[in-house]
Amino acid sequence: MQGLVFIKDAIRSAISFLPNKKIFFNFEIFYFVRDHNKMDYLFYSQIEFILKRGKGVKACLFDSESKQIISNLIPLSQFQDNNFFYFDYITNKNRTVVEGMECVVIVRPSSLKAVIEELACPFYGTYIIIFTSQIDPFSLEILANADLKSIITEVHEINADLFKQCSRLYTTNSEKYKRVLDGLSSVVLSLEISPNIKVFDESLFEGYTGPCDSQAELLNKANDKNLKHIGRELKSKSEQYNFQRKGTFLLLGRNFDLVTPLVYDWHYQAMIYEHLQADNSLVKINQKEFSLNDTFFSNNKFVEIATVGENIKETIKTIDKSQLKFANHNFEDVEESIMMKSKMECHLNIYNTLISECLKSKSLSEYENEIICNKEKVDLKSLVNSLETDQALKLLLVHFLKWIKNWDESSKEFPKFRSQILKYQEIFKPRNFCYKNNFNNEIDIKLGYISPLKRIIKHVVHKKLKENALVNINDEVKDVSPIIIYIEGGVTMREYREAMQCEQEYNVDIVVVGSEIINSSSILKKIL
Numbered sequence: 180m181q182g183l184v185f186i187k188d189a190i191r192s193a194i195s196f197l198p199n200k201k202i203f204f205n206f207e208i209f210y211f212v213r214d215h216n217k218m219d220y221l222f223y224s225q226i227e228f229i230l231k232r233g234k235g236v237k238a239c240l241f242d243s244e245s246k247q248i249i250s251n252l253i254p255l256s257q258f259q260d261n262n263f264f265y266f267d268y269i270t271n272k273n274r275t276v277v278e279g280m281e282c283v284v285i286v287r288p289s290s291l292k293a294v295i296e297e298l299a300c301p302f303y304g305t306y307i308i309i310f311t312s313q314i315d316p317f318s319l320e321i322l323a324n325a326d327l328k329s330i331i332t333e334v335h336e337i338n339a340d341l342f343k344q345c346s347r348l349y350t351t352n353s354e355k356y357k358r359v360l361d362g363l364s365s366v367v368l369s370l371e372i373s374p375n376i377k378v379f380d381e382s383l384f385e386g387y388t389g390p391c392d393s394q395a396e397l398l399n400k401a402n403d404k405n406l407k408h409i410g411r412e413l414k415s416k417s418e419q420y421n422f423q424r425k426g427t428f429l430l431l432g433r434n435f436d437l438v439t440p441l442v443y444d445w446h447y448q449a450m451i452y453e454h455l456q457a458d459n460s461l462v463k464i465n466q467k468e469f470s471l472n473d474t475f476f477s478n479n480k481f482v483e484i485a486t487v488g489e490n491i492k493e494t495i496k497t498i499d500k501s502q503l504k505f506a507n508h509n510f511e512d513v514e515e516s517i518m519m520k521s522k523m524e525c526h527l528n529i530y531n532t533l534i535s536e537c538l539k540s541k542s543l544s545e546y547e548n549e550i551i552c553n554k555e556k557v558d559l560k561s562l563v564n565s566l567e568t569d570q571a572l573k574l575l576l577v578h579f580l581k582w583i584k585n586w587d588e589s590s591k592e593f594p595k596f597r598s599q600i601l602k603y604q605e606i607f608k609p610r611n612f613c614y615k616n617n618f619n620n621e622i623d624i625k626l627g628y629i630s631p632l633k634r635i636i637k638h639v640v641h642k643k644l645k646e647n648a649l650v651n652i653n654d655e656v657k658d659v660s661p662i663i664i665y666i667e668g669g670v671t672m673r674e675y676r677e678a679m680q681c682e683q684e685y686n687v688d689i690v691v692v693g694s695e696i697i698n699s700s701s702i703l704k705k706i707l
Contacts, residue, residue: 219252220347221369221690225339226253229285230261232307232333238265238282240297242290244352245311249285251343251459269293274302281332283307287340287361288314295325307333312340312361338365344459345448345480347682347690348675354667354694356404363409364416366663366690367428373417374426374663375656376410377639377649379435384610406430406667410652425656426663427639429649431632433668433697435612438551438580439630440671441573441699442616443544445537447487448480449672451529453698454536464532469525476526481676483626484537488530495523541625543570547577548624551616563593569703572596580609602706607668613645633677636662640685661688669697 219226230253239258241249246268258266267274269284270293282303284294288310298306308322313336322334341349341362351362367374410430433440444450451471456463460471471480475494479487498520543566549556559578563571575596583589586604590597614631618624638644640659664670664678670693682689695701 219343220688221341221349221366222252222339222343225337225369226257228335228337229253229283229309230257230263232283232309233262233281235262235281237263238267238277238280238303239263240267240269240282240284240286242269242286242293244287245285245290247459248311248339248342252339269297276302277304279304281305281307283309285309285311287311288318291318291322294322298325298328298330301328301330303330305330305332307331307335309335309337312336312338312365338368340365341692342459344696345675346477347679348670349690349692350670350696351692351694356409359665359667359694360409360412363413363428363663363665363692366692367413367417367422368420370424370426370661370663370690371420371422372424372426372661373420373422373656374413374428374661375654376414376428376430376652377644378406378410378652379429379431379612380407380650381432381434381608381610383647383650384612406432407650407652414653425658426661427656427659429635429639429662429664431664431666432610433666434608434610435614436616436631437607437609438577438616439628439632439673440669440697440702441577441580442547442551442628442673443540443625443699444671444673445484445544445625446480446672446676447482447484447533448476449676449698450484450533450537452672452696453700454533455529462529464528469529473522475522481679484530484533487526488534491523491526491530495520495527498523543574544625547574548618548628550574550578551581551628552618552624560592563596568596569707572599572707573699573703575600576603579604599706606705613648628673630671630674630677632664632674633681636664636678636681636689637685640681640687659687661690663690663692665692667694669693669695669701671697 229249263283265280269286269290280303282305284297284306286294286309291314294308308331319334322331342352343349349362351359353359410428413428444453451457451462457471462469462471475490479490482490498516501516546557546562550559557574559574563575566574575593579586579589579600586600590600593600612631614635616631617629617634619627619629621627635644635648638648639662642659666674670691675691678689678691681687
């Protein structure tokens with residue numbers, strides 16, 4: 180195969196960069212994570228592998244998905260420390276040819292065509308091709324035949340096909356079967372585990388009474404590839420490699436619990452995602468962006484909002500005191516102090532914005548929790564007439580999910596909202612799952628809500644999972660940890676927080692994956 184060298188572990192030397200060639204920079208179109216508290220748990224080895232590829236000054240090309248995957252994992256400073264100085268999309272044909280430069284191409288297998296086009300008219304001297312997930316042998320043969328100029332020196336599959344959102348929190352950013360399977364397979368292969376795979380099986384649980392499916396719809400559902408198919412594929416994948424490390428993989432459909440995404444969450448990270456434009460560790464307020472990759476955010480993301488305000492004030496006081504001792508600081512200390520002050524001003528800006536928003540939600544939050552605890556406490560008909568449309572609909576959905584069996588009949592009592600209620604039922608298909616929400620009665624009702632996922636994790640750890648709650652795809656294994664949780668239909672920041680609390684409490688490793696990050700705002704958008 181012309182010019183194609185497959186190297187699994189050893190790295191072959193590539194052509195050195197010629198010093199008389201001009202280096203072109205293209206940082207402006209890329210956002211890279213600026214600061215990491217620690218290396219990524221899941222893709223640590225992949226990060227190290229990428230950074231060590233090639234010699235001399237290097238270029239790096241991405242497709243639209245791989246750019247986001249990698250920029251969420253590797254700070255720009257780390258790329259620069261390893262001689263990467265040019266970044267661009269592989270689809271950009273307006274680049275300048277630099278014949279002596281080595282190029283590392285990081286793309287998903289779906290971008291094979293773009294790679295082949297690059298090889299036909301190369302901009303660089305040699306290429307190292309890295310695919311974020313496994314590529315089939317036929318595609319590799321096509322790639323080899325396309326390398327007519329013998330400029331590919333290495334080809335690798337690194338199995339890093341998820342979008343990192345936070346420490347141990349990832350998304351697939353898709354619910355398409357193949358895309359989800361590639362993402363979840365990268366977890367199995369990265370952790371090198373043969374886990375006990377447990378799947379939420381909708382057929383086991385009674386659905387709410389509603390319009391009957393037609394025969395055609397039932398046939399389409401039967402032909403759909405669902406979570407069971409993903410579970411079997413993951414089982415097959417792990418068996419191919421005969422990994423000795425075990426663990427647990429939970430595959431859940433969002434309709435195992437539809438109440439949690441609607442319940443208002445009073446903790447810092449969850450409120451940011453509820454009220455602000457937040458994506459990939461960036462928050463936008465009035466067209467200005469703030470990064471959430473800093474120590475203060477890491478320490479306070481799971482903290483209740485009132486305590487966050489106190490912590491911001493105390494941290495600013497501490498910084499101000501240290502700046503008064505200017506004479507005792509060297510230049511690095513002063514510079515660090517200024518950076519910390521700047522970060523805290525960002526958090527103060529975010530906090531003030533959240534406070535103005537959450538004051539509008541105080542009463543609504545109490546109502547929704549009272550509905551969950553005791554429906555008799557709330558005069559729902561009178562209440563919804565006094566609220567804005569989205570607020571009223573949110574309370575009605577919580578009420579229907581918690582207490583109503585026949586949505587079609589009961590929704591007639593609320594004619595103004597009936598179409599949205601039935602649309603919600605059609606889209607999200609509620610199920611009467613055996614794990615329910617719970618409350619901590621020892622604290623404020625607004626903070627006491629506990630999602631079903633927390634009890635599921637507890638029962639998995641103690642091997643007391645309710646009978647038939649989840650279907651086993653393979654045999655039980657002795658070692659529960661690590662626990663990987665995938666929620667199709669999206670994961671909430673509350674569930675992520677509770678999973679991380681369980682990780683500390685039970686001393687297990689937990690990774691949370693969702694098709695996306697969701698909250699009540701994103702849910703209501705789909706039906707309003």
